[in-house]
Amino acid sequence: MPNVLLNQRLSAGQHADKMADYMREGEARALRLGNRGSIKLDAAGKLEQSILDAYLEHGFYVFENVIDQDEVGELRADVERIIAGAPIKPGANMDALGRPAIGGEFKRDTFRLAKPLSDPVGGTTKNLGRHPVKMQEPSPAKDAPSWIIQRLVGNLQTMDSCLRLYGHAGLLSVAEAVNGPDFVPFNEVAFVKEAGLGVSIAWHRDGTTHWDSPDWDELAHGFNFMCQLYRSTPGNGVWVLPGTHKQPNVDIKDLITQSGSEQIDGAVPMVCGPGDVIISNRQVIHGSFANTSPDRRITLNMGFYPRHRVLGVSTTRLDKTVETYGEDRLNERSRMIAVAVDARRQRFPHESQYCYQPLLGEEELNRWNETTRRTVVHDYNVRDVHI
Numbered sequence: 001m002p003n004v005l006l007n008q009r010l011s012a013g014q015h016a017d018k019m020a021d022y023m024r025e026g027e028a029r030a031l032r033l034g035n036r037g038s039i040k041l042d043a044a045g046k047l048e049q050s051i052l053d054a055y056l057e058h059g060f061y062v063f064e065n066v067i068d069q070d071e072v073g074e075l076r077a078d079v080e081r082i083i084a085g086a087p088i089k090p091g092a093n094m095d096a097l098g099r100p101a102i103g104g105e106f107k108r109d110t111f112r113l114a115k116p117l118s119d120p121v122g123g124t125t126k127n128l129g130r131h132p133v134k135m136q137e138p139s140p141a142k143d144a145p146s147w148i149i150q151r152l153v154g155n156l157q158t159m160d161s162c163l164r165l166y167g168h169a170g171l172l173s174v175a176e177a178v179n180g181p182d183f184v185p186f187n188e189v190a191f192v193k194e195a196g197l198g199v200s201i202a203w204h205r206d207g208t209t210h211w212d213s214p215d216w217d218e219l220a221h222g223f224n225f226m227c228q229l230y231r232s233t234p235g236n237g238v239w240v241l242p243g244t245h246k247q248p249n250v251d252i253k254d255l256i257t258q259s260g261s262e263q264i265d266g267a268v269p270m271v272c273g274p275g276d277v278i279i280s281n282r283q284v285i286h287g288s289f290a291n292t293s294p295d296r297r298i299t300l301n302m303g304f305y306p307r308h309r310v311l312g313v314s315t316t317r318l319d320k321t322v323e324t325y326g327e328d329r330l331n332e333r334s335r336m337i338a339v340a341v342d343a344r345r346q347r348f349p350h351e352s353q354y355c356y357q358p359l360l361g362e363e364e365l366n367r368w369n370e371t372t373r374r375t376v377v378h379d380y381n382v383r384d385v386h387i
Contacts, residue, residue: 012290019289022263030269036064037063075162078159085102106379108153116144118199118290119135130204131204163339167339183307190300196294202287203285206282208387226270227300234269234271237269311330333383336376
């Protein structure tokens with residue numbers, strides 16, 4: 001039975017205690033779903049059908065042991081370097097050591113900051129109002145910092161290890177299996193959920209464009225890969241309501257009312273270990289609770305769409321700007337895939353290399369070098385695609 005009341009202000013410890021039963025039961029449900037295992041490709045490089053079927057049924061799948069621990073270490077080191085260079089508060093241009101904050105050379109901010117254990121968007125009109133109910137905001141410890149990092153933005157231009165991960169042949173083969181060989185990028189961010197500090201992300205579903213389209217289907221708004229650098233647990237991880245990616249009309253407010261609290265009945269946490277990668281449908285209802293657990297989570301998100309869901313489409317982005325995506329625009333943004341494939345080839349020459357069909361024959365233009373760092377990678381995320 002849910003026992004966290006939305007109008008109570010609990011301490012971090014009280015919040016963790018109140019959530020314990022729900023989290024234990026949710027984890028047990030998650031592990032019974034049968035939607036986890038390694039990436040399995042056939043001789044032609046195609047994803048095993050049983051994996052695709054499980055993803056289509058539940059709206060997510062946990063790929064285990066995708067990234068070896070040496071590469072996880074490289075990714076962690078890069079993330080730590082970026083975190084250490086964060087501004088001390090919103091609008092500041094210096095880090096905690098008095099150095100210029102990282103990211104000043106880019107057109108888009110590299111960091112999103114928030115108050116500890118807060119819910120920055122729930123119950124507001126932010127993000128086009130897609131987070132309708134505010135989550136519980138426990139009181140942080142007295143020695144908690146005033147501001148914490150919620151999200152890192154533009155990972156592929158700030159961390160070479162993330163660019164190499166983006167070119168991972170197994171993951172790109174999964175993207176092709178789900179979205180077709182001409183798939184296109186969404187965006188790349190890192191979610192930072194520090195132990196005892198990390199913010200909640202109120203229940204929502206992604207995608208703002210195709211809900212009323214006559215040809216809407218369960219794959220209309222694409223998916224995110226969620227690459228885990230630490231354990232993803234019930235306390236620090238993302239929760240989903242399995243199967244809701246197949247339902248065009250779901251009232252999140254009503255679900256929370258029926259459940260009696262933000263502990264939505266039937267939801268499960270996407271639990272996994274470091275080096276595992278989750279594929280999560282953007283249409284599935286999902287969210288995360290304030291991280292009052294003792295466990296840190298850092299998740300590298302990389303999203304992709306079916307090209308036919310984006311090409312020629314006009315849409316309102318989350319910042320309320322309107323944009324139309326033409327062929328040239330998509331191909332320019334998609335060069336990041338080709339550059340990443342080459343970056344990975346250079347770092348891991350023993351691995352098989354993915355062939356991205358839309359840019360076949362343009363390999364020399366998309367070699368990873370200092371020229372493409374300047375002309376393709378720098379400020380690549382101003383060309384992010386949002387539907």
